[in-house]
Amino acid sequence: MKFYRDEGMVLGGHKLGEADRIITVLTRSHGVIRAVAKGIRRTKSRFGSRLEPFMLVDIQCHVGRSLDIVTQVELLEPFGRGLVGDYDAYTAATVMTETALRVSEAEPDTRGQYLLLVSAIRSLCKGEHPPRLSLDAYLLRAMSSAGWAPSLIDCAQCGAPGPHRAFSSPLGGALCPACRPNGAFLPGEEALLHMAALLAGDWPTAEASPEHAKAQSARLTSSYVQWHLERKVKSLAVLERA
Structure with a gap:
């Protein structure tokens, strides 16, 4: 299984299925990535609000066939909270x-x-x-x-x-x-x-x-x-x- 980790700014995203979301992130070293955050729209999501727009995150993804999969997210700076x-x-x-x-x-x-x-x-x-x-x-x-x-x-x-x-x-x-x-x-x-x-x-x-x-x-x-x-x-x- 191939993983990569990078620092990035969440630019946005859109819904996928009933509970998932495809997020778009501008990263420091991997360019613009689009990855699936599984279960993020559920109340008890382990990602919470860390993948909302304007959040600066440390993100780890698994390389998938068509879309990568988010496996871990650490919030670095919650810019979104300061802008709303x-x-x-x-x-x-x-x-x-x-x-x-x-x-x-x-x-x-x-x-x-x-x-x-x-x-x-x-x-x-x-x-x-x-x-x-x-x-x-x-x-x-x-x-x-x-x-x-x-x-x-x-x-x-x-x-x-x-x-x-x-x-x-x-x-x-x-x-x-x-x-x-x-x-x-x-x-x-x-x-x-x-x-x-x-x-x-x-x-x-x-x-x-x-x-x-x-x-x-x-x-x-x-x-x-x-x-x-x-x-x-x-x-x-x-x-x-x-």
């Missing part, structure tokens, strides 16, 4: 976990994405920054870690020194007047400088940005993420409608 009482933090965390899944599900090496997600969720739980700023910072860094870093100061096409006013997701970010195509967004320099501060972790600058710049950068970040993932992030659409 704050709607804004909870919805931001939901977007983070869905994005982490989309970015990581086809990648063999997910260590960087895993560490980034854990750090972002931990920051949300501690309330270190406003939830939407934490979310946008995470999204920009997740894209950068996946190889889709946006150019936010210099022109993404010709490299002309910035800052610039225009932004295009398909073309990689900020654009100078000579490279700007028809239909490019024109959010203004403040929004792009705000995004650059979030990406760099310059929180004093990011938190001091004007509210209109924060709102514009949030829209640009959402557009950029969904363009490069080539699919909608469902939880992000819910967050923006709210």
Whole structure:
């Protein structure tokens, strides 16, 4: 019998049969795994609430034919308990976990994405920054870690020194007047400088940005993420409608 053990963040799951559940976990060393937690929906389940979303766990699985089987779980940090009482933090965390899944599900090496997600969720739980700023910072860094870093100061096409006013997701970010195509967004320099501060972790600058710049950068970040993932992030659409 072959087993493996790893540290991971529970991203979600869905029901299987009458009492089981298939859980999805982003792990440090084994990528995204999907495994069956047998009997988890029973009142006396030995796993309890340790496999709920946003829980950081030490998990052991048995390798199965089609799906692995969870055999042991140790709770490391109960992030879910710190998020359920704050709607804004909870919805931001939901977007983070869905994005982490989309970015990581086809990648063999997910260590960087895993560490980034854990750090972002931990920051949300501690309330270190406003939830939407934490979310946008995470999204920009997740894209950068996946190889889709946006150019936010210099022109993404010709490299002309910035800052610039225009932004295009398909073309990689900020654009100078000579490279700007028809239909490019024109959010203004403040929004792009705000995004650059979030990406760099310059929180004093990011938190001091004007509210209109924060709102514009949030829209640009959402557009950029969904363009490069080539699919909608469902939880992000819910967050923006709210």
